[in-house]
Amino acid sequence: MRGMPEHFSDLVQEVAEKSFIKHAVRLAEFDNPLLGPPLQIETPAQLARHVRHVLLNPLSVAAKLSDNRVACYDHYSNTLVVLTPDAKRPGTCYRPDATGTTFQKLLEDSRDAQSQKRPQAFLGGLYALFPAWRGQLQMAEEKPAAQTQLSSGKPD
Numbered sequence: 738m739r740g741m742p743e744h745f746s747d748l749v750q751e752v753a754e755k756s757f758i759k760h761a762v763r764l765a766e767f768d769n770p771l772l773g774p775p776l777q778i779e780t781p782a783q784l785a786r787h788v789r790h791v792l793l794n795p796l797s798v799a800a801k802l803s804d805n806r807v808a809c810y811d812h813y814s815n816t817l818v819v820l821t822p823d824a825k826r827p828g829t830c831y832r833p834d835a836t837g838t839t840f841q842k843l844l845e846d847s848r849d850a851q852s853q854k855r856p857q858a859f860l861g862g863l864y865a866l867f868p869a870w871r872g873q874l875q876m877a878e879e880k881p882a883a884q885t886q887l888s889s890g891k892p893d
Contacts, residue, residue, distance in 0.1 A: 749789050751828075753782070753830065754781045755827060756829050767787075772834060791830070799858065800840075800857065802856055803847040806821045807863070816831070816832055817833055817840055
């Protein structure tokens with residue numbers, strides 16, 4: 738995960754853009770109450786904010802997987818983010834249909850070939866895995882749309 742702090746904003750945006758059409762629009766996972774609380778994600782930018790939240794949330798569970806991948810799972814929103822920063826594809830973000838099951842399956846599938854040990858999962862998101870990154874993972878802030886108000890108080 739070399740270079741991660743410098744490219745965090747870009748990576749989060751790429752994951753959101755890659756995942757948005759399939760998981761937010763076509764499968765409507767983020768609005769489905771059977772998969773967790775509805776999150777009202779209507780744009781890639783909103784999904785990027787949610788991806789960032791899952792990755793940096795102190796209550797997210799994180800693990801280093803095989804093939805230099807990292808997974809973070811937020812139990813409350815039932816959202817799984819998998820980062821593959823060394824691959825051509827940045828990763829994905831989705832809501833598993835069985836809460837937590839996919840995260841556990843990723844751990845099982847990433848067992849060490851020799852020792853057969855599963856990767857350890859840690860509470861604390863990316864900072865639990867990479868404490869030196871604390872305070873370095875910044876997102877490019879979106880500029881709010883300019884609004885002007887007339888004397889009536891209504892936006893233009």
